[in-house]
Amino acid sequence: MCDDEQDLPQEWRGTLRSLLDQPSPPSTTDLDQLIRLGRRRLVARRLVAAVGVLAAVAGIGIGAAVTGGLRTGEVGSAVQPTHGASLTTTTSDASLPTDWQKPTGMPTEVPYGTWSPAPGEPLPSGATAMVAPLCKATDDPTFEAAGVEVSPQVRQAVVEAVTLTAPRAEVGQAVSVVGEAGQDGQAAAPEDAPTATATTLVDVTDRDGTGSVSVRAGLTRARPEEAADAQVFVQGNCEPPVRRVLDNGTVLQLYPVRTSGPYQSLTQALRLYTPAGMAYEVAVHNWGSPDLYQAREGVPSKRVSPGRATLPLTERQLAEIGTAVAAVA
Amino acid sequence: MARHDDFADFFAARFDTARRTAYTLCGNWADAEEIAQHAFVRMYTRWAKVRRDTADAYLRTVLTRVFLDGKRRNRQREVIQAEPPEQAVQPETAATEDRDALLAALHQVPAKQRAALVLRFVHDLSVEQTAEALGCSVGTVKSQTARGLRTLREAYRRQAVELSVTKTPECA
Numbered sequence: 001m002c003d004d005e006q007d008l009p010q011e012w013r014g015t016l017r018s019l020l021d022q023p024s025p026p027s028t029t030d031l032d033q034l035i036r037l038g039r040r041r042l043v044a045r046r047l048v049a050a051v052g053v054l055a056a057v058a059g060i061g062i063g064a065a066v067t068g069g070l071r072t073g074e075v076g077s078a079v080q081p082t083h084g085a086s087l088t089t090t091t092s093d094a095s096l097p098t099d100w101q102k103p104t105g106m107p108t109e110v111p112y113g114t115w116s117p118a119p120g121e122p123l124p125s126g127a128t129a130m131v132a133p134l135c136k137a138t139d140d141p142t143f144e145a146a147g148v149e150v151s152p153q154v155r156q157a158v159v160e161a162v163t164l165t166a167p168r169a170e171v172g173q174a175v176s177v178v179g180e181a182g183q184d185g186q187a188a189a190p191e192d193a194p195t196a197t198a199t200t201l202v203d204v205t206d207r208d209g210t211g212s213v214s215v216r217a218g219l220t221r222a223r224p225e226e227a228a229d230a231q232v233f234v235q236g237n238c239e240p241p242v243r244r245v246l247d248n249g250t251v252l253q254l255y256p257v258r259t260s261g262p263y264q265s266l267t268q269a270l271r272l273y274t275p276a277g278m279a280y281e282v283a284v285h286n287w288g289s290p291d292l293y294q295a296r297e298g299v300p301s302k303r304v305s306p307g308r309a310t311l312p313l314t315e316r317q318l319a320e321i322g323t324a325v326a327a328v329a
Numbered sequence: 330m331a332r333h334d335d336f337a338d339f340f341a342a343r344f345d346t347a348r349r350t351a352y353t354l355c356g357n358w359a360d361a362e363e364i365a366q367h368a369f370v371r372m373y374t375r376w377a378k379v380r381r382d383t384a385d386a387y388l389r390t391v392l393t394r395v396f397l398d399g400k401r402r403n404r405q406r407e408v409i410q411a412e413p414p415e416q417a418v419q420p421e422t423a424a425t426e427d428r429d430a431l432l433a434a435l436h437q438v439p440a441k442q443r444a445a446l447v448l449r450f451v452h453d454l455s456v457e458q459t460a461e462a463l464g465c466s467v468g469t470v471k472s473q474t475a476r477g478l479r480t481l482r483e484a485y486r487r488q489a490v491e492l493s494v495t496k497t498p499e500c501a
């Protein structure tokens with residue numbers, strides 16, 4: 001066995017030790033925020049432990065009956081199945097608050113065909129092949145501008161909001177993914193694509209596997225409601241999205257679940273438009289970073305596996321995350 | 330309340346160093362902030378059981394594992410990065426050039442070997458302390474360190490060549 005101390009060049013010793021003294025940007029973390037996150041984690045752990053004990057005492061039979069009752073109630077209260085409540089496996093209340101409304105005067109689009117998984121492509125474990133209507137997607141230049149990055153505050157708000165809204169799930173760190181894999185579950189752009197954008201991705205893992213929440217930033221010159229109107233059918237959705245307008249004029253627009261290739265990718269997106277001209281898209285996916293592959297540094301990531309059968313969060317949870325982003329956007 | 334105050338003192342004294350260590354490991358300030366945050370959140374949830382005299386060692390262990398867990402989870406895709414815009418500007422000196430080149434070379438070393446190098450030579454830990462932080466044997470630390478140093482040396486050589494190529498037109 002070699003002696004690693006002797007292998008270290010003498011001139012590197014001081015340099016390596018000085019790495020901790022280099023200039024750094026100011027920290028964005030404060031103690032209160034950290035303790036808040038810590039308490040949530042503690043509460044979540046205690047809840048899980050308490051539920052485990054209760055389940056053991058009550059017995060499997062009673063537990064199953066109670067769970068079945070709750071689930072039946074939830075599905076019955078979902079306001080709009082087309083907005084995805086039945087495509088998730090979360091046990092929280094999936095319905096949206098009443099201040100989310102369809103914009104008035106928006107017709108339903110007529111499908112030009114249907115989508116179904118490509119023959120031979122594997123489906124997520126436990127999923128059955130779906131057939132979904134296809135409608136024409138309108139042009140979308142909002143997120144094409146180079147150099148519009150998701151700020152650390154927004155990244156942090158997303159991680160915090162996911163942790164808060166899904167306390168039983170394991171929430172990953174916010175990381176950046178280059179390329180189209182961060183959007184729509186689509187295959188990657190060509191490797192030399194000049195407009196490959198960075199999308200922030202947060203893995204969300206529960207008993208059904210790993211999904212994710214992504215967020216990307218863009219610019220819009222239109223006022224929030226005009227921008228939202230122009231992008232009502234931007235996702236290729238046939239049903240119009242639902243919308244909520246905040247007191248400061250920020251518009252949040254929540255789209256129906258979209259089914260697309262590769263594999264059987266599910267995505268539910270929420271876009272928000274601020275009066276300052278910023279736009280964000282927060283989306284929930286049925287795949288996460290384990291389903292991505294990057295051949296080498298600087299080229300877009302590609303999807304390499306189908307992910308899970310369902311979305312990891314409900315539209316209500318997505319709405320809560322979008323509202324948290326709006327608070328710091 | 331004493332528990333809270335204790336943790337507050339620990340946070341005030343150690344967060345910046347934790348963030349800098351995380352930056353040395355991952356090479357990106359935004360990710361470094363997240364890694365340090367995750368580590369402190371985990372510390373907070375176990376604070377009642379953490380002995381004060383071993384809190385630093387425990388923090389190093391948690392921080393390194395948060396970094397390695399993140400790498401494992403994301404090994405199949407890129408973790409960006411363009412330089413963060415808020416990066417502090419530093420004067421160009423031979424020392425900072427050396428440091429930057431060495432740091433860039435360090436980030437080309439595989440994650441676990443990099444963690445071993447950082448703990449051994451940036452934090453100046455013994456092989457035994459490094460093994461404890463990484464949760465592996467002393468032999469594994471030695472072999473990871475040796476391999477890491479080899480990779481670091483090769484990467485540094487490449488950096489030096491690139492630097493000299495970049496500088497040639499200015500010297501001509």
